[in-house]
Amino acid sequence: VLTEYPSFIGALAAFTSFGARLRGVALDEEGIEIQRLAEVLDGLPAAPKFLYINPYFHNPAGIIYSQERKQRLRELAEERDLMILEDDPYGELYFDQADRPLTLPIKASTGSEATVCYVGSFAKILGPGMRLGWLLAPPAIAEKCELAKQSTDACSSTFTQVLAHAFLAGGHLPGYLTMLRTTYRRRAGTMLAALKEHMPPQVTWTTPRGGFYVWVSMPETLDASRVFEASIARGAAFVIGSAFDPEGRRNNCFRLAFSHTPEEKIARGVEIIGDAVTAELHNV
Ligand SMILES: Cc1ncc(COP(=O)(O)O)c(C=O)c1O
Numbered sequence: 001v002l003t004e005y006p007s008f009i010g011a012l013a014a015f016t017s018f019g020a021r022l023r024g025v026a027l028d029e030e031g032i033e034i035q036r037l038a039e040v041l042d043g044l045p046a047a048p049k050f051l052y053i054n055p056y057f058h059n060p061a062g063i064i065y066s067q068e069r070k071q072r073l074r075e076l077a078e079e080r081d082l083m084i085l086e087d088d089p090y091g092e093l094y095f096d097q098a099d100r101p102l103t104l105p106i107k108a109s110t111g112s113e114a115t116v117c118y119v120g121s122f123a124k125i126l127g128p129g130m131r132l133g134w135l136l137a138p139p140a141i142a143e144k145c146e147l148a149k150q151s152t153d154a155c156s157s158t159f160t161q162v163l164a165h166a167f168l169a170g171g172h173l174p175g176y177l178t179m180l181r182t183t184y185r186r187r188a189g190t191m192l193a194a195l196k197e198h199m200p201p202q203v204t205w206t207t208p209r210g211g212f213y214v215w216v217s218m219p220e221t222l223d224a225s226r227v228f229e230a231s232i233a234r235g236a237a238f239v240i241g242s243a244f245d246p247e248g249r250r251n252n253c254f255r256l257a258f259s260h261t262p263e264e265k266i267a268r269g270v271e272i273i274g275d276a277v278t279a280e281l282h283n284v
Contacts, residue, residue: 006244022246031065056091057211060255077114198274230276
């Protein structure tokens with residue numbers, strides 16, 4: 001299975017538990033690097049089962065794919081008969097209405113002939129505990145997914161399905177999304193301002209246009225686990241980079257989330273983490 005680096009490899013746990021091996025292909029600010037993807041495909045001993053991507057407000061990188069990158073991915077997928085699993089739990093959480101067209105799924109925005117399985121979720125727009133999502137896939141794949149789902153939990157909770165239906169049918173989702181977008185945009189702004197204030201100049205980070213996350217890159221000699229230990233001792237937590245490396249190696253990056261935490265705490269947390277990074281830079 002191919003995926004981006006960094007990647008939310010937790011979404012692939014079901015496949016790795018059956019022995020699937022993961023291979024990461026680097027991302028930049030516009031999406032997966034197409035040239036790298038072609039090279040990796042050329043070097044594989046057998047065709048991969050599929051490519052897993054998270055194009056809209058990526059977890060953990062925070063980026064959104066450009067239309068051009070999606071188009072080039074579509075062309076490569078068609079050329080190489082590469083199946084894509086397009087995971088989209090954050091697409092509704094854009095900060096600027098002008099970015100909305102970029103959140104159109106690959107099939108809708110490029111008219112692709114490639115096989116694309118599109119996955120959505122209520123986890124980030126209503127409640128993760130509801131355990132409800134949806135899948136758009138060719139019938140043969142959808143049937144297999146149904147079998148796998150039935151053998152996992154028999155059926156999604158009818159109670160949470162009734163709640164989600166009432167929320168949607170009552171017309172509550174658009175207003176709720178507007179509130180989420182406003183809140184997350186503000187929190188992201190606070191986090192970016194705090195990073196600018198507290199991070200040493202050797203550190204870089206992505207500028208999210210939606211979603212939950214900022215991906216921070218330190219010089220390659222630094223270890224995010226050590227920064228984590230120093231930060232958590234003073235009350236600030238984040239997720240270390242190796243948790244997002246399909247090959248589990250690189251650990252000079254880390255993921256910050258601005259979604260859950262009020263602004264004052266974000267500013268304080270980033271200050272604590274900035275101190276820890278600065279101290280670590282002086283140590284190595
Ligand atoms: C990219 C991505 N996919 C899937 C999920 C999980 O979604 P669900 O709770 O619907 O299984 C998450 C949650 O963190 C995520 O970030």
